[in-house]
Amino acid sequence: MNPHVRKQDRIVAQAFWSRPAYGSILARFRDDLDHELESDLTKLGVYLHLRDQGVEHRWASMTACRRGAMMTRSDRAFNQHYRQNMENMAGTFQDQVFEQARAAGISTQGKYYVSGLGRYDDPGAWVSTTDDVLTVCRERNYTATGGVAYGGHDTGPPDPIPLADDLIQESIQEELARDPALAERYRKAPQKIRPELRERVIAKYGQPKEINPLA
Secondary structure (H helix, E strand, C coil): CCCCHHHHHHHHHHHHHHCCHHHHHHHHHHHHCCCHCCCCHHHHHHHHHHHHHCCHHHHHHHHHHHHCCCCCCCHHHHHHHHHHHCCCCHHHHHHHHHHHHCHHHHHHCCCCCCCHHHHCCHHHHEECCHHHHHHHHHCCCCCCCCCEEEECCCCCCCCCCEEEEHHHHHHHHCCCCHHHHHHEEEEEEEEHHHHHHHHHHHHHHHHHHCCCCCC
């Protein structure tokens, strides 16, 4: 990687990790993290900074890890590149990756995992050829560059990010900490102010996540 680019990434990451609210941001996007992001604080910091700015997962991940959805020129090069990626995974982590895929009913025989296309339990992220990648990009409106060239079309602003109830409560506490006047109103009349606070954090951070009691 270009040393200048890496330095800029470190600056962005350090600024992110110095933010008091980094914990709540990490919690919001924890389920989207893969091994590469979790094992590098610079990449993780850049990724979370971008997600907090409204960048969707795929582009934030590719930017943070400095990789595209596809960086090959042929099926042979594709297979070689991603076979090496799989072989370079630590043994226990590789076992976990394949176990997640099998649990999701995915046949990984002759296939390779491409993180820019989805998570380990996503059938679309396990592909064999560049044509498979192109098919996923078309179906999901992804934009790819490199060995596969496909331009997704603009679908407008993304849907609000779902928030679990515990994150709503955490965000409420952050709002109170930032606004002493609001905190005083809340202290005097919590039942009256709580709905207002809930609406504020939902409008700011996203809609409540639906919870399936049977899940």
